[in-house]
Amino acid sequence: MTTGILLQIAQTLAAILLAPLLMGWVNQCRAWLQGRSAPPITQPYRTLRKLFHKDAVIAHNASPLFRFAPYMVFACMALAAGLVPTIANDLPFSPAADAIALVGVFALARVFLALAAMDIGTSFGTLGARREMLVAFLAEPALLMVFFTASLISQSTELPTIVETLAHKEFVLYPSMAFAAVAFWMVSTAENARIPVDNPTTHLELTMIHEAMILEYSARHLALIEWAVALKLFTYSALGIALFLPWGIAPQGELNALPLAVLALVAKMAVGGAALSLLEAISAKVRLFRAPEFLGTAFLLGVLGMLIHFLLEV
Template structure:
C-alpha cells in the first residue's frame, strides 16, 4: 500500500514535470515539418520560468474568481494525471475516480477557465468562453462514447482495470477499438485546442478559441495555465496510450518492469507527438461552424465502435 502510494505520487509528479517536454517536442516537430528552425526542447520550461518571475498584471475589475481559476485548472489537471495509469498500473488513488469522473474533472477545469474568461468583461474573453463551451459540448458525448466502448470490453470504467484487461490478459483483437481510437484522436485535438479545431499559436481574433480565453492572464497565472495546458496534452496522450496501446505499462506491484515501462512511455509519447505535429502540418484549421461536423464525425465513429463491439465481439 505504501509502495503504491509512493508510486502514485512519483507518477503524478513525473507527469507534471514531463508535460512541458512533450509540448516542446511537439513544437519542435512541427517547426521541422514547416521548414522552420526549431526552438530547443526545453523552450516551454524557460517560458514557464520566465512567466513566474514577472509581476502579475491584473485588470482593475478582476474578481477573486479570476485569480483563483488558474490554480483550480492546474489542480484539476494534476488530479487527472493522477487518475490515468502512465507508467505503472499501480494506482491506489484510482478508485476515487473512474473514466466518467475523469470527463468530469476536465469539465470542471474548463468551466472555471470559461468563467474566468468572462470575468473581466472584454469582448474577446466572452467570445473565447462561448466557443470553448461550444467545442466541449460537442466533444464530450463523443469522448464518453469512446469510454463506453472500452468499458464494455473491460466490463469496467476503472482505467487500471481496462489497462489490465487489454494489456495483461489474453491477447485479443477488438475491431471496435479501431473506431474508438480514431474518434478519441479527433476528440483530443478538439479538447486540447489543436488544429483543425483551434490553433495554439494564433492570436488572430477570428479564429482563436483557447487563446482568447486567457488573453487577460499574465505572469504566474499564465504560467500555471500554460503548464496545465501542457499537462492536459500529456494526460490525454497517456489516456490514449492506456486505452488503445497499453502494452508496456507495468502491472501493479511489478517494479522490475518499470524501466521498460518508462522506455515504452517515452517512445509512444515521442511517436504520438510526431504524429500530432505531422497531422497539424498537413491540415488546415476548420471554420468554427464546421467544427460540429468534425466532432459529430468523431461521435459517429465512437457509436460505430460501440455497435461493432456488440455485433462482433460479444
C-alpha cells in the same frame, strides 16, 4: 499499498514535470515539419520560468474567481494526470475516480476557465468562452463514448482495469477500438486546442478559441494555465497510450517491469508527439462552424464503436 502510493505520487509528479517537455518536443517537430528552425526542446520550461518571475497584471474589475481559476485548472489537470496509468498500473487513487470522473475533472477545469474568461467583460473573453463551450459540448460526450467502448470491453470504467484487460490478458483484436481510436484522435485535437479545430499559435479573432479565453492572464496565472495546457496534452497522450497501445505498462505488483515501462513510455510519447505534429501539419484548420460537424462526427464514431462492440464482440 505503500509502494502503490509512492508509485502514484511519483507518476503524478513525473507527469507534472515532464509535461512541458512533451510540449517542447511537439513544437520542435512542428517547426521541423514546417521548415523552420526549431526552438530548443526545453523552451516551455524557460517560458514558464520567465512568467513566474513577472508581476501579475490584473484588470480593475476582476473578481476573485478570475484569480482562483488558474489554480483550479492546474489542480484539476494534475489530478487528471494522476488518474491515468502511465508507467505502472498500480494506482491507489484510481478507485476514487474512474474514467467518467476523469471526464468530469476535465469539464470542471474547462468551466472554471470559461467563467474566468467571461469575468473581465471584454469581447474577446466572452467570445473565447462561448467557442470553448461550443467545442466542449460535443467533445465531452465523444470522449465519454470512447471510454464507454473501452469499458464495455473490459466490463469496468476503472482505467487500471481497462489497461489490464487490454494489455495483460490474452491478446484480442477489438474492431470497436478502431472506431474509438479515430474518435479519440478527433476529440484530443479539439480538446488540446490543436489544428484542425483550433490553432495554439494564432491570435486572430476569427479563429482563436483557447487563446481568446486567456488573453487577460499574465505572469504566474498565465504560467499556471500554460502548464495546465501542457499537462492536458500529456494526460491525453497518456490516455491514448493506455487505451490503444497499453503494452508495456507495468502490471500491478511487478516492480521489475518498471524500467522497461519507463522506456516504453518515453518511446511511445516521442512517437505520439511526432505523429501529432505530423497530423497537424497535413490537415487544414476548419471553419469555426465546421468544428461542431467535425466533433459531431467524432461523437457518432464513438457511438458506432459501442455498436460495433455489440455487433462483433459479444
